[in-house]
Amino acid sequence: MRSEPVVQVQALVKRYGTKTAVDGLDLVALAGITAVLGPNGAGKTTTVETCEGYRRPDSGTVRVLGLDPVREAAALRPRVGVMLQSGGVYSGARADEMLRHVAKLHAHPLDVDALIERLGLGSCGRTTYRRLSGGQQQRLALAMAVVGRPELVFLDEPTAGLDPQARRATWDLVRDLRRDGVSVILTTHHMDEAEQLADDVAIIDAGRVVAQGSPEQLCRGGAENTLRFTGRPGLDMGSLLKALPADCTGAELTPGAYRVGGKVNPQLLATVTSWCAQHGVMPDRISVERHTLEDVFLELTGKELRS
Amino acid sequence: MTTTTTATGTYAPRPGAAPLLRMIGAQAALETKMLLRNGEQLLLTVIIPALLLTLFGSVDIVDTGAGKAVDFLAPGILALAVMSTAFTGQAIATGFERRYGVLKRLASSPLPRWALMTAKTASVLVTEMLQVALLTAIAFALGWSPHGNPFAVLLLLLLGTAAFSGLGLLMAGTLKAEATLAAANLVFLLLLVGGGVIVPLDRFPSGAQDVLSLLPISALSDGLRDVLQHGAGMPWGDLGILGVWAVVGLAAAGRFFRWE
Numbered sequence: 001m002r003s004e005p006v007v008q009v010q011a012l013v014k015r016y017g018t019k020t021a022v023d024g025l026d027l028v029a030l031a032g033i034t035a036v037l038g039p040n041g042a043g044k045t046t047t048v049e050t051c052e053g054y055r056r057p058d059s060g061t062v063r064v065l066g067l068d069p070v071r072e073a074a075a076l077r078p079r080v081g082v083m084l085q086s087g088g089v090y091s092g093a094r095a096d097e098m099l100r101h102v103a104k105l106h107a108h109p110l111d112v113d114a115l116i117e118r119l120g121l122g123s124c125g126r127t128t129y130r131r132l133s134g135g136q137q138q139r140l141a142l143a144m145a146v147v148g149r150p151e152l153v154f155l156d157e158p159t160a161g162l163d164p165q166a167r168r169a170t171w172d173l174v175r176d177l178r179r180d181g182v183s184v185i186l187t188t189h190h191m192d193e194a195e196q197l198a199d200d201v202a203i204i205d206a207g208r209v210v211a212q213g214s215p216e217q218l219c220r221g222g223a224e225n226t227l228r229f230t231g232r233p234g235l236d237m238g239s240l241l242k243a244l245p246a247d248c249t250g251a252e253l254t255p256g257a258y259r260v261g262g263k264v265n266p267q268l269l270a271t272v273t274s275w276c277a278q279h280g281v282m283p284d285r286i287s288v289e290r291h292t293l294e295d296v297f298l299e300l301t302g303k304e305l306r307s
Numbered sequence: 308m309t310t311t312t313t314a315t316g317t318y319a320p321r322p323g324a325a326p327l328l329r330m331i332g333a334q335a336a337l338e339t340k341m342l343l344r345n346g347e348q349l350l351l352t353v354i355i356p357a358l359l360l361t362l363f364g365s366v367d368i369v370d371t372g373a374g375k376a377v378d379f380l381a382p383g384i385l386a387l388a389v390m391s392t393a394f395t396g397q398a399i400a401t402g403f404e405r406r407y408g409v410l411k412r413l414a415s416s417p418l419p420r421w422a423l424m425t426a427k428t429a430s431v432l433v434t435e436m437l438q439v440a441l442l443t444a445i446a447f448a449l450g451w452s453p454h455g456n457p458f459a460v461l462l463l464l465l466l467g468t469a470a471f472s473g474l475g476l477l478m479a480g481t482l483k484a485e486a487t488l489a490a491a492n493l494v495f496l497l498l499l500v501g502g503g504v505i506v507p508l509d510r511f512p513s514g515a516q517d518v519l520s521l522l523p524i525s526a527l528s529d530g531l532r533d534v535l536q537h538g539a540g541m542p543w544g545d546l547g548i549l550g551v552w553a554v555v556g557l558a559a560a561g562r563f564f565r566w567e
């Protein structure tokens with residue numbers, strides 16, 4: 001199912017005045033879920049809004065479903081769903097009223113009542129948009145993006161400001177979209193969101209893609225993983241390392257705090273604990289640190305992801 | 308496409324725009340509903356014109372010249388109603404739609420931009436019809452006896468709508484929403500006083516009269532008065548003034564309107 005690219009961006013440059021928001025960005029997104037991950041100001045929204053046809057590239061090319069989002073907008077618009085980062089609704093409109101309206105602009109919309117139910121928007125009742133909570137406004141924007149049964153949806157920070165429950169509901173819907181054959185491009189600065197949802201992650205920093213791949217690929221590509229435990233001070237690390245595969249490292253960082261580096265897998269964990277058992281050591285606070293996208297991001301850019 | 312046409316399930320893609328007329332109809336209906344739901348808009352478009360007509364038509368406060376006050380007032384108030392909807396109301400509503408990303412979001416929907424503007428125009432015309440019906444009923448209750456060619460009246464109302472729409476959209480598409488709100492209300496008030504709506508233009512010094520009579524509100528109220536009060540034929544001069552405002556305003560709006 002991952003064949004033709006749904007989005008192709010080549011050497012995209014976009015400036016606002018003297019500020020370069022996107023600086024020679026290349027991105028290929030295949031069918032499925034692609035997360036565009038980066039800190040605020042990295043160029044995520046500008047990139048996505050160029051794909052949505054809101055911005056004209058200063059240079060470079062953008063193709064969405066094979067079409068030019070500016071020149072072939074009329075053909076593209078019905079096929080693409082858009083969730084803006086904020087707003088997009090008449091301040092005096094009720095949630096169901098606005099969603100029904102967007103549905104009316106499409107030939108074969110989803111069942112509006114079912115979508116309202118699914119996203120928990122039924123409780124909005126007669127409340128107008130400006131009085132909805134931030135979470136309700138976000139979910140309405142998401143519903144508006146999918147109600148026209150698009151082939152591709154762009155979600156700009158879909159879970160920003162949502163509580164954990166609403167966040168999970170959004171993730172579930174995004175997964176269902178993929179299951180049913182809808183491609184999703186989402187921007188986020190939450191690495192867990194990218195890790196949980198995405199088939200493919202593009203890490204953006206300073207207007208460029210600095211790494212792209214599946215979450216597993218990206219995490220594997222970085223430094224090796226780490227196992228830590230505490231025990232009595234002065235354990236014989238030489239003896240422990242002899243029991244472990246040759247490429248492992250080990251050290252007593254501070255008295256009684258031990259670190260083992262290497263390919264951390266169940267086998268390694270079992271070897272360490274059985275060595276401890278043989279030497280009468282209780283490995284307290286044993287923990288495995290797996291490499292996260294956050295670490296990858298830090299290595300690639302020298303910046304924290306959350307800013 | 309092969310991946311999408313074979314997919315099944317609730318969210319399986321089935322994209323497509325609705326027929327154009329249905330989209331425009333839905334958009335116009337929503338815009339009208341939003342306008343009628345908005346209290347401040349109703350104050351401007353319905354309550355103020357109706358109050359002014361009732362008050363000045365039944366109590367002799369302003370000297371409106373010979374004849375019944377309502378015969379002078381009704382055409383001016385109809386002009387005011389057109390201005391309140393096509394200019395003030397449309398400018399404020401559109402300004403805030405732009406500010407809150409409504410125009411931006413609709414721009415990525417299947418509704419083409421020209422169709423959105425068509426729907427806005429339809430919504431303005433529907434609102435004006437409701438206003439005209441209400442104000443005409445009040446005027447008749449006050450003893451109004453209109454004359455003239457209904458076709459000339461219709462033409463004046465339409466050209467006035469075009470002129471005020473152009474100016475309102477120009478303002479909404481270039482200024483900040485708050486600035487539009489303030490400016491549109493101020494202009495409404497100034498033109499209410501200085502545009503021959505309830506105060507005859509001949510109360511102003513003659514130099515000022517020459518300038519004021521070129522305003523779209525003056526042309527509209529004067530033209531309507533010529534026909535409805537004095538039974539004139541086509542008020543070509545006033546139609547000409549409105550035509551120029553319409554062309555200049557709509558062209559400038561088309562050129563300078565920013566959607567975000």
